[in-house]
Amino acid sequence: VLDIRKLYAEGDVFTFDPGFTSTAACESDITYIDGDKGELLYRGYPIDQLAENSHHLEVCFLLLYGELPTAAQMADFEARVTKHTMVHEQMHYFFRGFRRDSHPMATMVGVVGAMSAFYHDSTDVNDPWQREVAAIRLIAKLPTIAAMAFKYSVGQPFQYPRNNLDYASNFLHMCFAVPCEEYVVNPILSKALDRIMMLHADHEQNASTSTVRLAGSSGANPFACIAAGIACLWGPAHGGANQACLEMLREIGTVDRIPEYIARAKDKNSGFRLMGFGHRVYKNFDPRAKVMKESADEVLGLLGIENNPTLQVAKELERIALEDEFFVSRKLYPNVDFYSGIILDAMGFPTSMFTPIFALSRTVGWIAQWKEMIADPTQKIGRPRQLYIGAPRRDYQDVRHR
Numbered sequence: 167v168l169d170i171r172k173l174y175a176e177g178d179v180f181t182f183d184p185g186f187t188s189t190a191a192c193e194s195d196i197t198y199i200d201g202d203k204g205e206l207l208y209r210g211y212p213i214d215q216l217a218e219n220s221h222h223l224e225v226c227f228l229l230l231y232g233e234l235p236t237a238a239q240m241a242d243f244e245a246r247v248t249k250h251t252m253v254h255e256q257m258h259y260f261f262r263g264f265r266r267d268s269h270p271m272a273t274m275v276g277v278v279g280a281m282s283a284f285y286h287d288s289t290d291v292n293d294p295w296q297r298e299v300a301a302i303r304l305i306a307k308l309p310t311i312a313a314m315a316f317k318y319s320v321g322q323p324f325q326y327p328r329n330n331l332d333y334a335s336n337f338l339h340m341c342f343a344v345p346c347e348e349y350v351v352n353p354i355l356s357k358a359l360d361r362i363m364m365l366h367a368d369h370e371q372n373a374s375t376s377t378v379r380l381a382g383s384s385g386a387n388p389f390a391c392i393a394a395g396i397a398c399l400w401g402p403a404h405g406g407a408n409q410a411c412l413e414m415l416r417e418i419g420t421v422d423r424i425p426e427y428i429a430r431a432k433d434k435n436s437g438f439r440l441m442g443f444g445h446r447v448y449k450n451f452d453p454r455a456k457v458m459k460e461s462a463d464e465v466l467g468l469l470g471i472e473n474n475p476t477l478q479v480a481k482e483l484e485r486i487a488l489e490d491e492f493f494v495s496r497k498l499y500p501n502v503d504f505y506s507g508i509i510l511d512a513m514g515f516p517t518s519m520f521t522p523i524f525a526l527s528r529t530v531g532w533i534a535q536w537k538e539m540i541a542d543p544t545q546k547i548g549r550p551r552q553l554y555i556g557a558p559r560r561d562y563q564d565v566r567h568r
């Protein structure tokens with residue numbers, strides 16, 4: 167029997183795996199994905215059951231501690247999170263250093279990174295209590311920071327959190343309330359947003375989570391690690407796809423233009439891909455996309471805008487692509503981002519807020535994975551190897567002889 171671990175330890179095995187398509191970098195008991203079946207489990211619970219019956223803060227507890235909470239545990243967790251929803255008052259000045267028109271993701275990368283300057287009493291990664299405080303602070307403050315980034319970008323005053331509201335309702339309040347008017351959270355929107363948060367809460371070793379783990383493997387503090395995750399998430403191949411997808415659907419505009427875009431996506435030289443389509447792991451329906459599609463129908467129906475042209479384009483695009491040999495043979499299905507933008511748009515969020523909402527929802531997954539890694543005594547610094555393809559050894563030439 168080939169002892170891979172022994173060979174590896176002796177340096178005899180070396181794998182070349184660009185993009186880590188078949189390399190596991192860690193053991194984890196948080197999230198399970200079966201890409202062929204299109205199955206996603208958080209701590210063993212199917213995502214569709216959680217989306218139907220649970221709520222985001224309960225899912226946060228589950229991901230962080232491994233079990234669904236009792237009523238008393240939930241009340242205690244909720245109290246701990248709401249206690250930390252405000253940000254340090256000095257952080258308001260920090261925001262004002264950014265250009266007015268900066269993308270909220272750019273602001274978030276900076277502000278979350280700066281949390282280690284404001285909350286350095288929870289940056290000692292070797293202290294389990296400090297790790298716990300940092301986790302709660304991040305889950306509690308990310309919605310506040312995202313909402314502040316939004317308010318700043320539209321030139322409106324920041325809104326303090328309301329701790330008598332649930333997690334999603336509070337976020338809607340911080341984004342849409344203005345001091346001169348009464349703002350009442352629409353429960354339909356709040357429920358739909360909470361579901362979006364649950365669906366995005368964790369997704370095992372995706373690019374941003376792997377970034378968080380890699381940053382954390384050096385002993386970097388949790389705020390720095392989450393800021394690294396946010397920076398990675400921003401890319402259009404990852405979390406930025408929800409913004410890119412809605413922009414694409416709007417650009418298509420009407421169903422008669424879909425064939426033109428399908429043809430572009432199939433042409434490798436066009437550099438164009440169907441945003442919200444395809445996934446590294448799912449080679450079947452993304453189970454989150456199924457829930458998201460139902461949610462889009464429900465929310466737009468309840469809001470009385472079910473004839474929304476973007477939703478019509480999305481459904482027709484999905485139908486045509488799923489009958490097209492190019493997409494079928496490559497097992498390209500709609501992913502979680504395909505319908506989420508339509509719901510967020512109906513709620514009144516500009517496209518620039520789509521990825522920040524993904525970031526605040528994924529924060530619990532990042533922090534649960536980071537905690538799991540730090541607590542693992544076998545954890546090592548992440549250090550990928552390379553295949554060197556550069557020049558062989560050569561001698562330095564003085565500039566006069568080059």
Ligand code: ACO
Binds near residue numbers: 402432
């Ligand atoms: N549109 C058209 N063709 C596609 C698409 C797409 N969206 N996605 C993949 N393909 C094609 C590729 O051209 C390639 O074709 P080939 O085999 O003939 O060369 C084949 O499908 C496989 O594509 P890869 O890029 O090798 O797949 P990979 O697993 O590396 O990429 C990714 C996955 C990045 C998600 C890709 O499907 C993509 O770019 N999708 C669009 C962006 C997107 O929606 N991202 C969100 C992902 S979900 C998330 O982060 C929450």
